[in-house]
Amino acid sequence: MLEVAKLRCERDDRVLFSNLSIQLSPGELLQIEGCNGAGKTTLLRVLAGLSGDYRGQVIWRGQKLSRVYADFRLSTFYFGHKPAVKTELTPVENILWRSSLRNESYSEQSVFSALEHVNLAGYEDIPCGQLSAGQHRRVALADLSLSTTPLWILDEPFTAIDVDGVAWLEQRLAQHISEGGAVVMTSHQSLSKLSDRVRKLRLEAFSAVDEETGHEESEAWL
The missing domain is CATH 1.10.8 (Helicase, Ruva Protein; domain 3)
Incomplete structure (x- = not known):
């Protein structure tokens, strides 16, 4: 559904992430983690087509995002700060x-x-x-x-809701991916109901680390 190839982004003369590659398929949830300033929100904005300040490619359903942006926007829900x-x-x-x-x-x-x-x-x-x-x-x-948009891009969606709201949102996320949707999100929340469906990407200064492979900078295929 969504692919990122050799993505590099700098902010204020500082490299946020480099040579980052991601593949996201229907029925998957990618949880992006990292400390403040690691580039989580910047990455989400790039994936959502809201920032063009990067090197590399963002591909939507097999085509460059710039060529199919209108269709992409109708197919995506972006939840920002x-x-x-x-x-x-x-x-x-x-x-x-x-x-x-x-x-x-x-x-x-x-x-x-x-x-x-x-x-x-x-x-x-x-x-x-x-x-x-x-x-x-x-x-x-x-x-x-x-x-019912197939791709949800969410920046800290659990902020400002109570315990019952967290449980409700987690259940809604589970329903979305079980129906073939895909989610990319930043959150410090432990997604207990989705533990078997979550893939994690941890952003660190000058590198991106895939928790499954341990690869840094050179590649982080998910």
Whole structure:
């Protein structure tokens, strides 16, 4: 589904990762780990097509990402540190608006149910400008839970949700990959329900280490 070949990225004259190669197939979840500043968010933005500041290739379904970007965007859900939430819209309106950009359509009842799962019941019709940053992230999580896009790229999705929310999101991730979807995510969360489906990539300063092979810099095929 998604392939990265010999990826190299620098930021402020510092190499974040070099010669990084990844292959992600349907039904797989890749969990990216590393200390702050290792380049996790930068890597996700490259994979999501939001940053072109790199060397190497990003390939979507056998073709260079730049050639099929429109199809890629419709096939991908990106969840970043700053969720794309319009402050003048309510949570329900935001989800319906966001889903329309992906050519997806949800019933209002399903949207209300998703918001309840992320502890936003009672906030459905309140403008998001009156909600906190954490609540904005939960609006985006509710949208994610409804999405049928095949590829999810998620940056610390477990932030700002409680224990029950963590269990619910983990179950939704399990369902997504069991249905043939794929996930790339950063998280410090231990995914107990997905332990047999998770592959891990650890980013370190000037290298990328695959926990299965132990290879550094020269290759990190997953």
